[in-house]
Amino acid sequence: MESEQRGMVVVIDFLDNVATAVEDLKAGEEIRVCIAGRDTLLRIAQDVPFGHKVAIAPIPKGREVIKYGEPIGTSVTDIKLGEHVHVHNMVSNRGRGDLQMGVQEEQL
């Protein structure tokens, strides 16, 4: 797990398709992000508050959202590069009694 802790956003793992804002990000601004070891210029598509996630790769509907190198849920809309990723466009895969989902068995 690599942590890039300087700058406007933090990318935790090279597999991640989201980064975490450590400043309030404004729509239209361009920020420098280290994605998979490469310095990349990312255009912020929507305001992203401090602590919230921003897409650093396009995430089509139904695809896993990856942070810490692990799935943290599934997108429910097509999410474009630089868009805010939160409860409005992704859902948890776990503990969803409201969907009558069975308990998922994790493989070791």
Next chain:
Amino acid sequence: MDIWGYRRPDGRAGIRNHVLILSTIVCANEVADRIFRSVEGVVPVVHPHGCGQLGVDFEQTKRTLVGVALNPNVASVLVVGLGCEKMEAKMVAGEIAAGGKRVETLVIQEAGGTSKAVRQGIDLAEKLVRQARAVPLAPISMEDLVLGLECGGSDTTSGLAGNPAVGVASDMLLADGGTVILSETAEIIGAEHLLARRAVSGEVAQELLAIVRSAEGDAVRMGVDLRGTQPSPGNIAGGLTTIEEKSLGCLRKAGTGQVQGILKYAQAPPGKGLYVMDTPGQDVESVTGMVAGGCQLVLFTTGRGTPVGCPIAPVIKITGNPRTFETMEENMDINAGTIIRGEETIDQVGKRIYDLMRAVAGGQLTKAEVLKHYEFAITRIGPSI
């Protein structure tokens, strides 16, 4: 280098020398609270339980009350009961005495009502305080510590800064030969496969997966979306979107240690090293369970900011959110927000946390202790009957 603490008759080491006023039943809370407010040098445990409880639910409450009384930070105990309840004060006091601790018992019905019970209780508590002050200091070491790990009011900075820094401190204590307890089973959901790989045996890995399945199964059986509480509304406002995301961040508190075993709520670890205790995601219930299991010290990370403490064990508050440190500095012991700002590394903050743990073990008060935050809550398994 040794720390000055209190060596108890059972061999365990206290870092505080508390006289505990322990209510065994909701009906005795007011009397217990008045005794606590009238005597300098005592701490209170009051709770809404102790009657109308059966089976495993009753056993868990009893295990918790006896466990906190036997915590090595406690010098002696005044047990306060009503007289007709299932959680009989004399039975609880008997179990505490059997554990080698000095204990006095006060039963309100026998004392003849509120005022007489309070007067008797003050006399008994003052005697216990005088005796506790005579307990000599003794050298103890970091190896004697059982550390509880907790997070509450999390936001995304918890997973990025507060929790990984605690993970460094946790690894340092394990290297000293100490013991660490990770808690909050609901906040392992989505990250259990990573923790299970660190289990000392396949059996321990299966036990871990079983408690996580059970916690998730509770949400599924109730037909609710776990997001009603996990993440909580405040967690979500702070940027956490799903339980998986929260869990992956939570888990970083536990550093890199090997998981030695799974503990029931309020169960003491049978050996040294890292353990996982099956506790709910509710912070105060979780801390209470770990302290009843013998934790003398708690590291508590928070992103949003929370004031909660514990009557028995010092709680060190760490925030990974630099804004929260500024707005709630009164409640925060460590600013790990320097990691987010790029001013310090995770390792540097982890070392600062470890150094503060040593100082607090040696007597330095935490912010929660200075503010007298004495939150206490026992988790329930069954309904009141």
